[in-house]
Amino acid sequence: MATEIKVEIIERQTIKPSTSTPHHLRSYKLSFLDQMAFVIYTPLLLFYPITSTTSNVSTRHHAMSIDERCRHLIESLAKTLTHFYPLAGRIVKGNSIVECNDDGAAFIKARISCCLSDILENPDGQILKRFLPIEIESKEAGTGWLLLVQVNLFECGGMAIGLSISHRIADASTLCTFINCWATIALGSSDSDQVLNLPEFGAASVFKPIEFSSSSQPPAREVIKEKCIIQRYVFDASKISTLQSEVASSFVAKPTRVEAVSALIWKCATEASRSNLRKQGPSFFRQDVNLRKRVVVVPPLPENLAGNVVGSFTSKADEESSVINLKDLVAKLREGIEGLKEKYAAKLVFDSDEAWQEIKDEQNKPKTRDNMEIYSCTSWCRFPFYEADFGWGRPSWASVASIAIKNIIVLMDKRDCSGIEAWVTMSEESKALFESKVELLGYAFVNPSVIDT
CATH class of the missing domain: 3.30.559.10 (Chloramphenicol acetyltransferase-like domain)
Structure with missing residues (x-):
């Protein structure tokens, strides 16, 4: 089945925060636990059938075409990145600082040559990896994009959103906070602090980072893929x-x-x-x-x-x-x-x-x-x-x-x-x-x- 399914990338773009990051937030210090994290991407896949009826705003949003949904995701992602500004930056200075320079996150659209039901009937881990925007084990997690999104469009009209977030800056809990904040903004309920579950960036004050010299940097904890x-x-x-x-x-x-x-x-x-x-x-x-x-x-x-x-x-x-x-x-x-x-x-x-x-x-x-x-x-x-x-x-x-x-x-x-x-x-x-x-x-x-x- 894996060889029969084609994943065609049809568009790539960079999404920057809708509002520039203030100067005093431009340098984000990684915590000790961030410094020790493996250089991998934490993945997540969310599957949405075309017939879903559980939305709070189903009348307006369910009538959207696929292109409109993608534009809606892009616009709300830009707003979300203003609250998660480190995800739009890059890790610099001996892997201890994120330069929050608004370089942005990657947004990819892909066309999938099957129906969503084909995937859900017989889940295959190797196929699922193809719906992610980058390999989980990629070393780019320490030097490149900190957040990548791939929107997978199935022949039936269903959609799968694949997210890859650098493990150097986020764990599963942070990923969950991000995805639900993004969804709340996309719903249009409100982008006020009272409604959004906004992140608190301050782990370095609790888990104080090690100030390594240039000659005593810890070896990067990279993953070596195994046959399994x-x-x-x-x-x-x-x-x-x-x-x-x-x-x-x-x-x-x-x-x-x-x-x-x-x-x-x-x-x-x-x-x-x-x-x-x-x-x-x-x-x-x-x-x-x-x-x-x-x-x-x-x-x-x-x-x-x-x-x-x-x-x-x-x-x-x-x-x-x-x-x-x-x-x-x-x-x-x-x-x-x-x-x-x-x-x-x-x-x-x-x-x-x-x-x-x-x-x-x-x-x-x-x-x-x-x-x-x-x-x-x-x-x-x-x-x-x-x-x-x-x-x-x-x-x-x-x-x-x-x-x-x-x-x-x-x-x-x-x-x-x-x-x-x-x-x-x-x-x-x-x-x-x-x-x-x-x-x-x-x-x-x-x-x-x-x-x-």
Whole structure:
């Protein structure tokens, strides 16, 4: 199917903020967490069928032609960039400063040689990547465009908006704040501060950046693409509820959705790995955490604080048995999140020097990855991507094309915001063993149609 679908770029243009950035905001300092972020683009895909009827202003906007919708997106994007002015700039000065020079964001129109229903019937991670304006792993994320948008126009009249935002300046929460602010402006409800959820640019005052000299710059954390397969697994709300009940214990009486699903994926992936007799060492699970809601500090972190406001913890399953206790993994994940909260709550001021030393110490440790498995998980659940209504209804599907590194797990809400979609990348051999796990298939559907779910 991938070879049959043509993606034809029909227009490229640069969108600048509708109002020039004031002189006193022209230099934006990256935080320590921004400095340490990988040089990649954070992707998002929002799919809008032509028949959507959920818009608040359906009479006016639903009558728009495709060209009118694109012009509407361009005009509202220009207004949105006045509030997200760093996204229209470029990273300079040793990767520590964004020059907010109003160079603009990229806006691309593409014609797709199929109907939107063809994509939703059989989602394919490789095809989805073609609807993004730039490769996720592109090094341009550190030197070029900080925001790119690709509007994909399907033969049926449906549309998919693909966004790529530099991970050096934004995490998933910032991306969500941006997309919903843009949608609110596009709806025309109001562009007043009282209605818009505007970002707060000030993470560098909390996570103070390291002032590196020209001779001591940290190596850019670039991603090396690996040969792996991306697969989507869908957990319905009822299945998750059952799973939560079964993994509850005296240590974790009420597991969250993410804890239950993450533990199940970790367990099945580790058992599958150990079953091929090549990975008998410990298994590690690294979980990224949004610090805005999880960490209690004084003053509290604003929920709309822009940038990378993400911490992480790593849990270890060192059992060498081919069968792992699922409740134990849930307890390890809960212990990890509680430990992370305590770590940050104990500090009213983030110690960047200490954090940088920890990173260097970790980098200097002997690497013994050949006899272990390391999984990395990030959860985008509870981010309101499904509220992004530009005037022709809310998206029928919000998705992410996963990065080409094995053992990466991305969790997103289903459209009902109760179920979970898990995008998992792994080697072809590991995927076959993973999907043979009866326990996994008892809770998850392997890449079902979006239309039916």
